[in-house]
Amino acid sequence: MTTESTVTCHTVIDSPYGPLTLVADAEGALCGLYMAGQRHRPAEEDFGPRDDTPAAFFEAEEQLTAYFGGRLTSFTVELALRGTPFQRSVWEQLTRIPYGETRTYGELADALGSPGASRAVGLANGRNPVGIIVPCHRVIGSDGSLTGYGGGLDRKRRLLDFERGTALF
Structure with a gap:
């Protein structure tokens, strides 16, 4: 888990809870995962442009899909928590x-x-x-x-x- 990075882009994926917004930093690590209507959710403009290509999004989406499918109990996606x-x-x-x-x-x-x-x-x-x-x-x-x-x-x-x-x- 790394710390303090700059947000560069985001994507939105489907989940059993509705859309989830995933946010990545400049190094491609996941620094945000927000639900629709979530308290303390940053403003949309703080997420950077939408870009569905960073590896952090593929890894996070794959792990979240496995989690919601009952096949994953802990996550290993690289995080950059601010x-x-x-x-x-x-x-x-x-x-x-x-x-x-x-x-x-x-x-x-x-x-x-x-x-x-x-x-x-x-x-x-x-x-x-x-x-x-x-x-x-x-x-x-x-x-x-x-x-x-x-x-x-x-x-x-x-x-x-x-x-x-x-x-x-």
């Missing part, structure tokens, strides 16, 4: 949550060595620029409830149900 050092540390922790499992904001804060930072973890989680691939949907409230998700709680529920094998697309 954010503060704390945000990037939270996003790195998200990638360590196993498929089909959940963690609470407090558990993530503990894993980061900052047990009192669950609110800050929640804010960083909400700013995750690469949804699904960096699985922020796997984070739940301390009481087990589904809490905020930039893509909407219905999508979060559907993703968790899918990963637990209780729903299929």
Whole structure:
């Protein structure tokens, strides 16, 4: 996972959740995956021109297709995540949550060595620029409830149900 790069282009692919906008940086790494209507979604002009050819898009689309088909449980697409050092540390922790499992904001804060930072973890989680691939949907409230998700709680529920094998697309 690399950090801090410049957006150069984007593409849009279909998914069981509707269109997903994939954004690549100048080196061809994926730096964004956004759902339609997603909270904290950057403005369209920030995605650069549409270009369906970068290798990052082929790899990401192939892996997402396998994920939605139930054939992939972790992603290996190269990422270039832009954010503060704390945000990037939270996003790195998200990638360590196993498929089909959940963690609470407090558990993530503990894993980061900052047990009192669950609110800050929640804010960083909400700013995750690469949804699904960096699985922020796997984070739940301390009481087990589904809490905020930039893509909407219905999508979060559907993703968790899918990963637990209780729903299929």
